[in-house]
Amino acid sequence: MNIQPIGGGVCAPQGFAAGGIHCGIRKNKTKRDLALIYSKTPCAVACTYTQNKVKGAPITVTMQNVADDTAKAIICNSGNANTCNANGIEIATQMCELTGKALGIAPADVVVASTGVIGQPLSIEPIAQGMQQLVQSLSTQGSSDACEGIMTTDTFKKEFAISFTVDGVPCKMGAIAKGSGMIHPNMATMLAFVTTDVAIVPALLQKAVWSVVSDTFNMVSVDGDTSTNDMFTCLANGEANNPVISSADSTAYQEFCAALYHICTLVSKNIAKDGEGATKLLECTVTGASDKAIAKKVAKSVICSSLFKAAMFGSDANWGRVLCAIGYTDAEFDITKVDVSFASQAGSIAVCKNGAGMEFSEDKAKQILTQDTIQITIDMNDGAGSATAWGCDLTYDYVKINGDYRT
Template structure:
């Protein structure tokens, strides 16, 4: 059974400390976060599929291939350290050494993340001062501060934590994520950090994270843009002292896998709900597909359609935009003459299209349904039994305003 816990996000699990401070990358707000595992943690990660990868992403990918145990993850916001060439890589290496010296650990025990403006060299003087300032702030209650420090255009911090049972013991998992724009399914998830006290191998942890990310973060989209810095980490401290979970055959694997899937799902939905300028959370639910791949493809096609998203903002029951987006999805099986489309929310449900054709519907009821802040777009393909959901949000005037002057 999964139960929510009160202790904050990434520090909910035993063996984790965190901090968040204002280092100076931004004018006023917190902009540096640190996760610290005093006794070490097994870490797995998944990263952006964008061919343009930021310097910290390249560093972390290599580090995780070479090692499985780490003690610290440093995050800065305000500068992505992307498209910065050899200097960007050198800055990451210096940052790693600075933090290792400050915490009295080895450089190979440090991972680094960055988020913010692309194409700017890192202000290393600010980084040096920040690293010295953040270490003394570490606390087992520092999760909330850390979640604020990783934010960019986010309007609220996003963190989740809960307990679950493993081998008769109460395990804990917690996480935080940042992201409001440049969010599109192609893992990547922007920046996400998940911690647990379970004892588990890196191989098993990576398999769980990869599967969970594909089913959750890869089904979340705000604007169709995949970042250069997208990274998600899961760190397991082993403080639960359960028998090591090394493979899918070991006791406890299924329970941990379910917990990782659950927290990824919750964090992914928080990302979309806080999409830049968003006023509505929209779930595109595709059912009756012949294959899962077709259900996923159609869901993503509809969820990323600018015309669908603006219709949601305008509370316009324009189902024609939905079937059009479904029609240009990359699918193997598709028959426009049997598709049904409906919209639903807490205010009711209304059928708009039946067997590929429009039906007479109550415009006032449709308007009322779309006035809700959470809306479902229901698409039944009537071709099979597979189904999939994709999460998105509407496009508002504020999305354009936010991104028109992002660097200012």
């Protein structure tokens, strides 16, 4: 399949506009804190949400709004999570009502999201006062501003777009996301919004989203904390005019899933790379497992290990920490079959064979591990199951960032 990177972010697909402004939720006036994505054409919508028992009010409202499988807009604020607030549902509902009125659409056609500090009251005033400006900011070049509007501790924008074909018809897909801390597998994702001009029935869009999120966003961990506001939303407005994808057994559906997987993998890797205080992206690939489920568990176990993450920060080839993390994985396998190697742009080196140490050059290993992207390859030598997980190193700065996050 010919998937090509393009510009434009969430505005790359036909029919989408986006924008972002500073409305006053944040004290820092140089940072945008309110974002909007809009399609005049009604969209099929699919979402996944945090698995934390404590959920932000916007998730509750969004779940109600997308029950009919359609939406036309996404509004998101940063600087305040609107979580654990007595009037949180009221505020999230008002955000949808204000957006709907300003766009001339039903409030139920609006997906609402929030991100930031938990447990702080969120005033509707700055959002209400900024709504007209926000709508006026909508543009087919507005993806970058919208991306900035959803960022919190992120150090760079997560914004991507691709072109591909479905049934031979040119199609596009775009994404913006935020995520740097409070990120851990088995939740859904951080905040990620994907747009596409592909025509697909809602049930298959949701099926594709569930499948792809399981192998991408759920394979990311920065710090072991599952957020309260995680949400992934995909809007598909059908403006590419491809034959509507209506069968999971079709080539068209597989082409769509491949494109969605591609862009979600890009976002996932960059969220892990931008982990709070991180200096290195860790990519752990497990092969040779007896099945995919075990491969996923092992890969996540390794990238979640604080001791291993600290070793990677120090460029220390402490492979014993990899074996330790594999060993406490909740799965059945033979540890005496396991091989481990490290790799980066500086080369590769085997450090463990059949579950035991082997001679290797510490100097070469150090050189490999000083790079900013490290691959950890684990061969279980027990079958055909494989999986990849993404994480980051654990640094002094992670504690500094989270020691005074509110202040």
